[in-house]
Every structure is written in C-alpha cells, then in structure tokens.
Amino acid sequence: HNAFVVLPHVEHNPSLTGKVKGLNTVLFRLGKQMKHKNSWIHGDPRKVVYPTDSHGQFCGQKNTPNAGGNTTCHRPSLFLLNPFCCHLFSFPLFSHLTLLLYHRSVTSLLSAKEVGIKIFEDYANSWYWILIGLVITMAVSLLFILLLRYTAGVLLWLVVFGVIAAVGYGIWHCYWEYSDLSGKSGANVTISDIGFHTDLSIYLQLSQTWLVFMILLSVIEVIIVIMLVFLRTRLRIAVALLKEGSKAISYIMSTLFYPIITFFLLAICIAYWAVTAVFLASSGYTFSQTNITKVCPGSQCMFAFYGGESVYHRYILVLHLCNLFVFLWLVNFTIALGQCTLAGAFASYYWALKKPNDIPACPLYSSFSRAIRYHTGSLAFGSLIVAVVQMVRIVLEYLDHKLKGSQNACARYLICCLKCCFWCLEHFIKFINRNAYIMIAIYGKNFCTSSKDAFFLLMRNVIRVAVLDKVTDFLLFLGKLLISGSVGILAFFFFTHKIPAIQEEVPSLNYYWVPLLTVIFGSYMIAHGFFNVYAMCVDTLFLCFCEDLERNDGSSSRPYYMSPGLHKILRKGEEGAKSCAAS
Template sequence: MLEVPRTLSTTSSSACLASRTTRKANGVLEARQLAMRIFEDYTVSWYWIVIGLVIAMMMSLLFIVLLRFLAGIMVWVMIVMVILVLGYGIFHCYMEYARLRGEAGSEISLVDLGFQTDLRVYLHLRQTWMAFMIILSILEVIIILLLIFLRKRILIAIALIKEASRAVGYVMCSMLYPLVTFFLLCLCIAYWASTAVFLSTSNEAIYKIFGDITTCPVTGKTCNPETFSSSNESRLCPGAHCQFAFYGGESAYHRALLGLQIFNAFMFFWLSNFVLALGQVTLAGAFASYYWALHKPDDLPAFPLFSSFSRALRYHTGSLAFGALILAIVQIIRVMLEYLDQRLKAADNKFAKFLMTCLKCCFWCLEKFIRFLNRNAYIMIAIYGTNFCTSAKNAFFLLMRNIIRVAVLDKVTDFLFLLGKLLIVGSVGILAFFFFTHRIRIIQDTAPPLNYYWVPILTVIIGSYLIAHGFFSVYGMCVDTLFLCFLEDLERNDGSAERPYFMSSNLKKLLNKTNKKLAES
C-alpha cells in the first residue's frame, strides 16, 4: 500500500479547514448584509406598515358591525352557493359519463382494473363518473333535508350572531382587551425564556486541549487555561493550546437540568393558559351582564368589562388556575411525546412508531376536548360564580342536551369568521402588494424604494391576520357566551312575571315566546 506523506496530509487538511472557514465567513457576511437590507426596508416603510395595520383594524370593526345587518344574507348565500356547486358537480359527472359512452376501454369496471398508481386512468372509466355522481347526489339530498329540518336552528344561530354584534357595540372596550392578554402573554414568554437561558448557561465551562492528534497524545483531555502553560501537558505538546469546548458538569444539579427545563416549560403552559382563561372569564362576564339585563342597555353596569375583570381576580382565581393546570398537564405530555418521537426515529421499530402515533393522536384530541370544555366552563363561572368542576359539568350537560343547536351555531360562526379573515387579510395584502410594488399610479411616487418589497407586504399580511384574529376571538367569545345564556334562559324561565325571558325580541319571535307581564301591559 502506498503511504501518503504526512506533510501532504497536513497541507490537505489545512486547505479544507481554510475552505470551510472561508465559506462560513462568507455565509455570515451574506446573512449580515441581508439583515441590514431588511432593516433598511423597515426604516423607510414602517409608517406605511402601521397605516396598513390600521386599515386592517378598521376593516375588522366594519365587518363586525356589518354582521349585525348582513349575517342572515351571508349565511343563506353560502348555503345556496354550496347547493349550486354540488348541482353543477352532478351535471358535470353526468356529461362525462355520457361522453365516454362507446369509447374503447371505458366500460372496464373498477374491480377489474384494480389499484393503479396513475390516478388519471380512473377518469377514463364511466363507472368512476357514475360513482362521483351518486356520491354528490347523496350529499345534495342530505344538505337539502338538513336545511328543511334545521331551518329554525339556522335562524336562531343567525339571530344570536346579530345579537352578539349588538353586545359588542354596547361593550366596545372589549375589543381592546386582547391587548391586555397580549401584554400578559409577553410577560409569560419573557419569564420562560429568561429561565430557560439561565438553565442552559448554568453549566460549568469545560476546556480541552487542542492540538495535532498525531503528535500530541493528550489531545481532547480537559485542562485549566490558567495553569496550562506550566503543566506537563504543555511540555508534552508544545504546539497545543487550552480552549473552551462546551458547557457541562457532573453534579446532581447538572444531571437534573433536563427535568428543570421540562418543569419550566410546564410552568409556561400553566401561566399562559391562566392568562387566556382570565381573558375568557372577563369577556364572558361582560357579555353575560348584557344578556341578563332585562332592559337593554339601560340595566347594564357602568363599566361591565372592568367589573368582570375584578370579579374574576377576586373570586375565581382558583378555578382558573385549576382549569389551566389540567390543560397544561396534557400539553406537557404532548411535548414529552414529541421528544420521545424524535429520539425513536432512528430505531426501526414499527410497533413503537405505531404506538407513539396513537398516543399523539389521542392526546391531541384530549387537548381539543379540554379546551372546548374549559371555554364553556369559564362562561358558566362568569354567569353563576360556581367552581370549575361544577361549571364544567353543568356546561357539558347543557350543551349535550342541545347538541344540534351547538353544531349548527359552531359551523355558521366558523364560516363567518373564515370569510371575515380571508376578506380582511386578502384585501389588505393585495392593497399592500400594489402599493409597495408601485402599481398604483395615483400614489406611485409616494411608495418608498425598497430592497425587498416582500418584507413590508409579509409584515402587513401577518399583522392583519393577528389583528383580525384578535377581534374575531372577542366576537366568538361573545357568541358562545350569549348562546349558553340563551340555553339557560330557555331551561330556567317560562315567561311569567316571576321568571321572564331575558332573550331579545327577535329570538322570542323565532321561538314564539312572550313575557306575560310585558304582554299584559
């Protein structure tokens, strides 16, 4: 075997090291230049970004106001469009089925053809279009039957959405409460990040000897930089040096750092869930005071949001902490499952992967259910002031007794919120694109010169979504609160003088309900 000279090997290693160092330096320089250009774009366009976000805020407010008048029209237009789209799908499937009549190979059945990787093969079979036509026809019939039997519940959902717009109009300061939640969440994130950084850097600095492995036998051994120059290792390796290698340690504290980081993450989940719960109870209390006012808005308290916030902190802190604790436990278990899943990816164990996937799916569903239950439990806490367990039980059974109304209201509000977010984010994003790319001739010279026009556009789009989400989260809490109050009103009151209905006149008209005292007067 031909031996490679040591000098040639050393030279080659030095060249590779120099090349890697040069590439790394060039990468750092390019990243720094990119960051400087992005910073320059922000300095010349920040006020236009603020204007775009203000436009998004005004559009969100306008959409919520319009829901008071156009909610019914928007819902029925959506339903008619779904029916028309399905009808066109049935017609298209029939036309394709008729077109393929007599073509070679179109009469082959799906069973005879079997599984094919190229899915376009199935589109040349008449049986495929027949199956599509039957499926779409069944869906069309189901939707029409649901509309026939659920039309009254859809009208109730629309009336509740309109009532929510009125409630938000009377408690306008509720729209600013997401800023309080955002500030408290920032404090939670700051606490978690500072603690995590402290734990990560609380190890001892480990120094090791760096030198040529072929000539220095103690390369990689730990050393003390203060005494290295006078030690035996420096005499054994004249060209070696003692440098920082990493942070580490062998004490009980250092071995417990992973557990401390997990506990820190658990505390972050607990605090953030508590902040969100505080916001939900505060908003629910304010909107519940609107619903249970017999003469709206005369019977509303002077400062409903502030009164609800003070009640939540004074009387319901324990219930909020308990509900947040349950959710935080599930969330930290999900984080640990993700960590274990990353560690098990290298192992070729199909059963372990299947079990991990099942566990992750189960805990994801459990977290969604607990979020839903907590949200309604907080509404009941705001209404009656009962503890968390009692409120969760009462809310769950109340919703189960009205499961069809819950499903209809949930889908209707989801559609309206999705439509609102798409409308706001899309409109502001398109406006920002045309403005920052100098395509609006009237104000073409007003737009600032940019290195990357996508920087302010992307910022405006993300900011618009967050603003719209903040507004619609308040509106969604209002709808859910009024819905639970409406169900409680139906079950506890009968319209008599002693137990009058508190619902609006539109809801009473839909349900053919009247208050006897009001009717007699």
Template sequence: MGKKEGEEPEHGEPAQFDPSFNGPLKKRSCTDIICLFLFLAVILGYIALGILGKKSHLSLRDKPNLFYFDILKCATSVNVMASALNGLQCPTTQVETNGTPSPLLHSFLTDTAPSFLLRFVGLVIAMLVSMLFLLLLRFTAPVMVWLLIIGLGFCVAGIWHCYWEYDQYRLQGAKISDVGFTTNVKIYLQVQETWLAFLIIVSLGEAVILLTLIFLRTRILIAIALIQESSKAIGHMMSALFFPLFTFVLLLICVAYWSATALYPSTCPFLKNGCSFCSFQSFNSSKYQDCASARCIFITYNEEGLFQRNLFNLQIYNAIAFLWCVNFVIALGQCTLAGAFASYYWAFNKPGDIPMFPVTGSFMRSLRYHVGSLAFGALILTLVQIVRILLEYIDHKTRSAQNACARFILCCMKCCLWCLEKFIKFLNRNAYIMIAIYGKNFCVSAKNAFKLLMRNIIRVVVLDKVTDVLLFFGKLLVVGGVGVLAFFFFSGRIQAPGNSFSSQNLNYYWMPIITVVFGSYLVAQGFFSVYSMCVDTLFLCFLEDLERNDGSIQKPYYMSKNLMKILNKSNKAAK
C-alpha cells in the first residue's frame, strides 16, 4: 500500500539543502540537560563514596596488624565485576604479609630492568608501523581489497577438489550410513556425503563472491574511495592519531579510582597484639618466638556504622558509576574525533578550508554543549552491561544446579544481550557523529543517523566489511611483525649492534615477548580506532552530501573527485 499524503516515509525524508551549512555548526545549545545534572550528581556521589572509603580505611591505623583479602583470588574468578558486586570480602586466609614475592614473580621482576629498553623500542616500532600503515592506505587499499576478493575467487580449485573426492568415495560406495556415530573425525572424511556437503558449501561461497563482484562492484569502489579519503584526512590532522592517549589516561584514572574505592571499604581488621607478621602456614616458625602468645583471630567487619551496613549497596553503586564513567570517556573521544573529521569533509577546498586545531575545537564543543547527550548514550549502554554482568553472576552462582533447559535459556539470554550491546554501541557511535555535526540531542541524533543508514543499508554493509578486513590485516601486520621481532631479540637469535643486552640474563624470555605483543595490540587498537571513526564519520557525511547537493553551482558536492568519478557525478564550474 502506498504512503498517505503528508506521511513520513519509512526511513525518513532525505536531508534537504541548507545554504548556510558548511560543516559542524558553530551556533548550538546545551543538550540533554536533565541527564547532565543526573550524571553530575552521580559523579559527586562517587567522589563522596571514595572519601568515605578512605576515611573508613584510615580508621584502621591504630591496628598495626591487618589482614587483607587476596585480590588474586578475585581477579581470577569468572567475572571480576561479579566479585566487586559481591562486596570484595575476605575469601581466603593464605596471604603472607611480610611482602616476600613468590619465586616466579621474583624472576619476572628481575627480568624487567634488562629488557625494559627493548620492550619500549618494540612499542615505538608498533606505533610507527601503525601510523605508516594508515597513511599508506590511500595507495594500498585498492590493491589489498581486490587481491583479497580475487584470492577468494579462486575457490574453483576447491570446488574441483571436493568434487573429485566425492566422486572417488561414491565409486567406492562409502556412505555415512555404514559409519554411524564415531568420535574419530577422520572417518567422516572417507564418506561421500561429507565431500558432497563441502562441495555445496564451497559452491555457494563462490556464487556469493561472483554475485558480489557483479552487483556490488560500485559499492566496493565507494568503500575503497572512502578508506583512501580517510587516510588523507588523518594525514592532514595528525594530532587525531594521538588523541586516544588522552582517552587512555582518563580510562586509567577511572580504573584506578574504581579499584581504590572498591578496596578501601573491604579491609578486614585482625589482631590486637603487637606481632608484625601473621601467617597461618608458618605461624609456629622461629621468627615468631618473641610473640608466642599472639593469635590470628578473625574479628569480622564492623556492622555498627551506616557505611558498614550498606557496604554491598555501595559496591553496586561503585560498579555502576565506574561503567558509566568509562562509557562516557569513550563517548567523549568518539564525539571529539567525529567533529574533527566532519570539519575535514565539509571543507570545500581541502586542506585550505580546514579550521585550525580541529581536534581541540571539537573537544571544546563536546565538553561545552553535549556532556548531557554523551552521558545519556553512555547510560543506555551501561544499563545493558549491568544486566549482562548480573546474568553472568547468576549463571556462575547457579551453574551446579542447572539442567540442560536452564543452561540453554541462559545461553540464549546472554546471546541476545550481547547482540543488544553491539547494536547499542553501533547506534551510539553514529549518534555521536550526528551530535558532533549538528549539535542536536541524543534521541534526535540517533534517530536521524539510524534512518540515514537504513536508507543506504547495502552501502553500510559493504563499507563495514571492507573496513573490517583492512583493519584486521593491519592489526595482524603490526602485532605479528613486532611479536616475531621481539621473539628473535629476546630468544637471542639476533643481536642489535652495540647492544649489551643478552637473553642469558633473562629467567623467562617469553615474558617480555608477551608484554611486547600485548602492548603492540593496544597501540594498534588505539591508532586503528581513530581510523575506524574517521571512516564512519566521512561515510555519514558522504551520504548527507548525496542527499543535500546535486553538483550545481548553488549546491556543489563536497566529496572527493574520486568519489564523484565512481558515481558519475561532477560539480558544474561557474561561468
């Protein structure tokens, strides 16, 4: 049935031309003020909670012997956040308080000094390789994408092999009915039905690739052109690559404050005598001869004060506030980068019309006008994450009493919540882009972004997959290359000229390798997250450009000449 007159189309009206629009709006007002005040109130309460926890902790100074819970037991549980929600109570009594580390831990600490310089060099190499990869994508992206597609297109050889195997076993009369059920997987590779299934699967994959090349060729070219344009944008604003360092510092502050706030109220007072050490395993050793009458007695928590009676509720508040702050910091970083890259796209003459300090300007706009909107989006994501954590906690506590039906229901619920969290992150990301450009509140921005993407759903899917493939190979290049280089250095297979470091000085050479690989992944993730945000921002701007403008003198396109060439469009020159 057709639409009634005056009724909005299913996915909204296309964006209309606005002669005054030339990039992120300068005149804007504060958005989602109610959520802003709510977020500020939670932050003030969070600060007060930290002060109360610190005050409670200082009240134990008159007790010279304290027994703290073993944090490693909590950290290695199924869910760290579930442990935080459980109150972080004293779960074990196997802690030496004399500060002597275990032999493995001691060897690891002694390996830190001689390998520190090489590990730092490895992280610097990871940073340089990541930057070089992103800057060169404008030249290598088309080659990499088409080589990958052509390589996948050589499934013909796989089809022939599957058919040959199927024909051989068919002639031998090897059927799956003769085998039945067995745990030996190799047996199933000797029946004709297995190779027939492989033949069907590979043939369908080949058909999908060929249809993609035939019908989605233009959209693949658009995705490649946007990736190249993103590489150019980053080249013109290199400061954007280092902005994740600021976000990382804020996240570290959030984690450190959450840890301190969670640990302070969870200390357990013990002993009122004068012994300096307390160990249940070695309490009768000779070093305690001067304290023969000392005893380790568990006294329990103080339940007299208001703070102690509500300890569990305060830990829940601590967890919720922590997740909200973390999600807000990530949202602030995404909105800042989106505003900077949007200012690049909507600069008609690039790079001359790009504003000075685009990252700083976008950051100040986000802080001044849109803290409430960013907090709103972060709150929605936090609520979903809290439900996921509670579900994991319930699953962990009731696992021994679950039957097959209950496990299946819990698994389905966790899967649905995981999908919901992914969708919320996707929607928030695009909503922040719209907020950075137009300065509207979160709900309006999310609605406009979602409808814009739905009007171009095929382009969205193609761009997302092409970008994911390129960034995956980029991360593999950085992490794998630096990891192999670290292995050769720390195992002593190669020696840097003039370097006094020797692998024989290390107790466990694989420990610095693991730290270098993990650090390289974090470095690559930080740089590539900037690039991914740039691609998404330029893509939304590109879709708006197509809807707003037509290439005339009054409404010229802002897209690159390469994109206009792919779409067979052009700007009319003024006479």
C-alpha cells in the first residue's frame, strides 16, 4: 500500500502497448481487489464500495465529475494499476520481479475466488438443511435442560463414576505397558539419560515413562475417591440445585430466549466498532500529484495527503485504541446487563415463598427494567474494570508479538509472567463481577457493596462453591458436547449420503464440509447460549441458598425459602455432620 499508483496513457508508450494488452485481463480482475485496498487509504468509507481515480473522485457514479468517464477513469467500475511504466524505465530488474509477484498474487486471488464461489453455491443449496439442523439443536437443548429436572442426579453420578472408571483403565493400561517393556533391552533407560527430543514417541518406548504415568493416575484416582467420600453431601446439594435450576427455568421459560437479546446488542456493539474503525482507517493516507510524470511520460502517479498531514493523522493509532477500549467496555456492559437481568428473574423465583403462586408476573421483563433503570451505573463500573484489564492484556500480547524475535530472554520472561497474571486477574474479576451482579439484582445495592457482600458470602461457603462450580461446569460442558456432537454426526451421515431413506433429498455439494462445519459450530453456539442461562440460574440459586441459610432458621417466623427437596438434603447433611462430631 506504500507503492506508487500508476495510471499510464498507453498511447504515449508504444513499446508498452503489447505488454499492457497482454495483462489486460489480469488488470481488470485485479482492479476490484485494488479498489478495496485503496479504499482504506483515501479517507472515505464509501470507497469500500465505489472505485475512485487518483484524485479521490468516484468513477462512473452519478453527480460526479467522472460520471461519463474521463482520461483517468475510463470505466465506471475499474481502478487500473499498471506496474510496467515507472518501474520499467527506472528499475528494469525490479519491474520484472513486480510482474512475477503480481502474477502469483492474481493467480491465488482467482483460485480463492473460485473456491469462494463454490462455497457460496454450497450454502445456497444447503441453507434449508442447515436451518433444520439448528432448529433440531434448539429443540434438543431445550429438552435436555427440562430433563435435567428429573435426571440430574443420575446423570451426575454416571459422569462421576465414568471418570473413575476411565482413570482406573488408564492405571491398568500403564501397568500393562510398564510390565511389557520391563523385559526388553533398551527400555530401561531413564528419561534423564536420553534428554529432550522433539519426537515424543521415543519416550513411549521407555518403561519409566509408563511408570510415571501410572503413579500420576493413581494419585488422581485416590484424590477423586477421597473427595467423593468427604464431599458426598455437597454433591447431593449440587444435584438438588441442578434440579431446582431446571424447575426455575420451566416456570420462567422466557429466560431461555434472552440470549437472542444479548446477541442483538452485541451485534450493535460490533457494528459500531467496525464502522468507527473504517472511518478512522480510511482517514489516513490519500493521494495528491507528484513530479513522477517527468520520469515516466504519460503516467499519473499519486501518493500523498489531501490537504497535507495534520495533528489528527498523527494520533489515528491512539484513536483506534480508544475505539477498541470503548468496544470492550460496551461488550462487557452487554454481558453484565444479561447476567443481572437473568439473576433478577431467577432470584424472584427463589424468594417466592409459595412456588409458583408467589412468582411475580413477567419476572424477566421486570428484572430487565430494574437493571436498566436503577443499576446501569453499577453495571458500567463493573464492566469498566474488566475492559481495563482486557486492554492491558491486548497491549501485553502486542509486546509479546514484537519481542518474539528478540534475544532478551529476561524481557520475554517478564512479559510471559505478566500475561499469566493478568489472565488470572481477568478471570477472577469476571467471577467476582458475576456474583456481584447477582447481589445487585437481589438487594439493589451499589457495585462495591455488592462485590464485598458476594465475596465474603462465597468465602464462608468456599467448599460448596468449589464443588458446585466444577460439577456444574463439567456437566454443562458435557451437555454442549453431547448435543453438538450428536447433531454433527447426524449432519455428517446426511451430507455424505449415508442415510438411504432420505438419500435423494441430499443437495448436490462441492464441499460437504461447508454445511457440516456450519451445523456443528452453530449447534455448539446455540447449546452454549441455552446452557449459559442454565449456569446463571444455578449460580443465582446457589447465592440465594447461602443467603437463605444465614438469614433464616426454618422456624415459623423465619422459614426457609428453599424447596422441600433441597431442605431435606440440607437437613440430612446437618444431621450427619452433628453425629460425626458427637462420635
């Protein structure tokens, strides 16, 4: 983009006429690509759509000087670039190299265009079936969440025992490999003796490797069993909360479709950032005339600024960074608004003494209205903190990219440590903010007070937090993989003509993986949206459950708001703890 743009008059250079005609087809096809490149330089986002001449005037558009075409704008939709003229007379060797590079780039461009056309044809022929696959995913996700109300316990324990069985099989396999290699020559060499090798298969031929694996897996198995023995009561509470979450969603079904609102708001944020970035990027370098025509008669080489460089142009990078920061802030605010809205809806379910009769009408709309009217400042402040940390992480990534070729090991090590620290800090702040938004939705206090209350409440129930968080995350992740994987397998068999019953309905495709990957990715995103609502429901109910335990004692004057099933499990856990303490 820093090269001269040449618009020669071929008739002034007879020796070049044949060469230019030979490249005519190439230049015509390259014109559209060059139009897009220069559109970011000229300073007007409209140039992304319409071609211009070297003076920045639109070609072939109504009410413009070039509406009918002129000497520098012969065709209404073409921006010509001739690499022969200036380079041929000044630097002949470089001109041939330039032609070679242009030929290769144009060839790859045409190949990419053919592939793009085929992909577009595949989408045009299979969009109907892609839509059916996504609808199936939505129905299965909804059904899975509703079934968790009745099968959460069975599913959770199947997962737990499945993990135990898988680790146990790993221990047995490592022992079998270790005993098999122990009698072979050369397998008793230690890992430290052979040193480091990029071929990892070498280590698998050593008996010591399998011994290390076996010891590690045995330690993991013992830890899992010990945790199950001591945390069996907590696991029952987690199962009860998962069931309670499914019950709450069944009463407030509108919450499952709130991710559509979040997606719409995020799309607005992305569009705002993209449009602003285009205006900033297109306000940079533009063209003005030079004296290069003396070197190459008949050409018009343009490269400079319209009106000269100003202070504004020197700070375009700073403005890009400000635009990026605003984008991060808006995205985090949108996510915070969704979390606070869902938390308010599910909290209204939990704090209803007689469910579902005491649940207020339209709880999702009421919660959204409260969040917009009363909690905008708190949500903006919490999202601001996350945006600042994310901006620092982006700067660190940029510095790490610049220091990759550096020989300063200390600087690279420092950047790596900072990246790790800020990654941990971002996830910790997101965790605190998520629970702070729940407390904001329940009590309506400001962000700092809610963050403090949520933090100390979680610390007083740290074991429950650890168990519930990991169990819920793993179960929901398993559900996402189960749904997207099942729909993906079904789509694979369909698009590869493996289902005889509906083989005639399969559309003709150039690449079957185009609709297949689209269905898999779309299915995972849809399942992710549904299960994010479920995770927010469980987190809200958990904080309400902890608050309920501290504020009430189950008496007639201060009754528990939790469900009878959850109360029954809690009472069993307290009685078991008291009996253990007495013994």
